[in-house]
Amino acid sequence: MRRIHDFHGGIHPAEHKSDSMAQPIQPAGVPDVLVLPTGQHIGNSALPTVAPGQRVLGGEEIAEADGALSVPCHAPTSGTVLAVEDRPVPHPSGLSALCIVLQPDGRDEWAEPRPFANPMNADPLLLTQHIQQAGIAGMGGAGFPTAVKLSPRPGKPIQTLIINGTECEPYITADDSLMRERAAAVISGSLILAHVLGNPTVLLGIEDNKPEAIAALKDAATGSGVEIVVFPTKYPSGGEKQLIEILLGAQVPSGALPADIGVVCQNVGTAAAVHHAVVNGRPLVSRITTVTGEAVSRPGNYEVLLGTPIRHLLALAGYDASVNQRLVMGGPMMGFTVSDPDCPIIKTSNCLLLPTEAELPTPPPPQACIRCGLCAEACPASLLPQQLFWYSRGRDHERLEAHNLFDCIECGACAYVCPSHIPLVQYYRASKAEIIAQRQDAERAEHARQRFEARQERIERQAREKAERREARKRAAEAKATAATGDDKDSDPIQAAIERAQARKAALADAGSKD
Incomplete structure (x- = not known):
C-alpha cells in the first residue's frame, strides 16, 4: 500500500x-449552430484558416496553432462556416473574443483519421x-x-x-x-x-x-x-x-x-x-x-x-x-x-x-474582518489570506508578491469559511490581474526603450560611417591631386592655362605695336 x-x-x-x-x-446531439472560440486554453489563441462560405469536414483543422503555447481548433462535424467574428465567450470578464461560427449540415462527414498503428513503439x-x-x-x-x-x-x-x-x-x-x-x-x-x-x-x-x-x-x-x-x-x-x-x-x-x-x-x-x-x-x-x-x-x-x-x-x-x-x-x-x-x-x-436561490443563496454584504484566522487554517497553499486581503485592498503589490500571492490556487476555501462573508478570492484575482498588467506594461516599456536605444545607436553609427566615407573620399582626392602635381608646375593644368593666357596677351600686344 x-x-x-x-x-x-x-x-x-x-x-x-x-x-x-x-x-x-448522454449525447447532447448537434445544435443548429456551433460557435468555436479560437482561444479555448491558456496561451496564444489559434489563427483561423477558414473563411465564411467555406465547407469543412468533421475533424478538419479550422484554426492553426500560433506558436508552442497554442493548440489548433477542429470542426466538430461537417458544415459551412458562417462567420469569423467576435462573439460572447465563457470567461469571468464577460467580454467577446474571435470565434468561428459553423452551421452543421447534418451529414456528419469526417476527414480521414490519422491514428498511430502502434503508439507504444512510436517516437515520443x-x-x-x-x-x-x-x-x-x-x-x-x-x-x-x-x-x-x-x-x-x-x-x-x-x-x-x-x-x-x-x-x-x-x-x-x-x-x-x-x-x-x-x-x-x-x-x-x-x-x-x-x-x-x-x-x-x-x-x-x-x-x-x-x-x-x-x-x-x-x-x-x-x-x-x-x-x-x-x-x-x-x-x-x-x-x-x-x-x-x-x-x-x-x-x-x-x-x-x-x-x-x-x-x-x-x-x-x-x-x-x-x-x-x-x-x-x-x-x-x-x-x-x-x-x-x-x-x-x-x-x-x-x-x-x-x-x-x-x-x-x-x-x-x-x-x-x-x-x-x-x-x-x-x-x-x-x-x-x-x-x-x-x-x-x-x-x-x-x-x-443552475442553482435556485435557496440552493445557492446570494452572499450577504461583506462585513469587517474580525481577524479570526479561519482563512489561514483553511488555505491549502499555507498562505496568509488575511494579510493578502489587506495588501490587495491597499494595492501593495510588492508585499503581495512577497507573500506569494501567485501561489494562491483560487480554490475559495478561505472565502467559504469566512464569517464576515468577505469575497477574498475576488480581491486576489483582481490583484493578480493588476500585477500581471503592470508586468506587461513594464515589459512593453523595456522593449520600447531597447528599440529606441537601438535606433539611436543605428542613426549614430550610420552618421559616423557617412562621415568616415566623406573623409575617405576627400583624402583620396587630395592624394590624387598631389600625385598628379608633384614638383612639376608645367603639369599643373591651372598654371598651364594661365601661361597660355599670358602668351596670347603678349602676342596681341606685339601685334599692336607693329601697327
Missing part, C-alpha cells in the same frame, strides 16, 4: 453529486506533435496545452506521472462518469502519456467518494502498471500541488512547476482525449459536461460538441429560468457567472451549475 499524505488546510463542503449521476453519459516526439495537432489542452483546469507538459526541459527527467481523477469540487461529476464508463480509454491514454515521458511511475489519484469509478479503473488497469491510489475526500485535493503532496509527500517550491521536482500531472479527461487522438485518430472536438442544479429537471452528464451554445444544453436538461438565480460555469467554489446563454461550451467547460 502506498503511503497517503495530507496537505495543510482544506474543507469539506456538501458534495451535491448524486443528482447528476442517476443516468449514464512524433506522439507529442500528434497530440498537439489534435488540439488537446488540459480538460480539468485552466486548459494548459498538453504537448507543452509533455516536453520537459533538458536535464529535468520525469519520475512520476500523476493522472488526476480527484474531481473534488461540489456538483461536478463529469470525470466520475468518464472513469465509470470509459475507464479503458483513461488507462490507455495514461500509458501513452507515460511512454512519451520516458515511462515514469504512473499514479492515478482518486478520492474515496467514487467507489464505482475506483472499481472500473482497477479492473481496466490490471496488469498495466498504472497504480490506482485512493485517498480520503477533502477539498481541494484536486489542486495540482495538493495532489502531489497527497501522493508523494513532496511540495512544489513557490514559483516552481511540478516538472521541477520530476512530476507531470494530467487530468483523466485529458488522458481519454489522448487515447482518442492517438489510437482512433480523432482530434478533440467534444467533452463531457455536467449540467446540474435545482433549476434543471433532468440533471446529468452530457457528451457535448465543442462550440455548442449553453442554451442548447439547458433545453436538454429541462431548464426552468423562473427559479434560477444565475448561470455558473464550473462549480460553486471556483466557477464564474456567465451572463449570456449563447456562450459556447469550450475545452475547459466541465460543468454548468
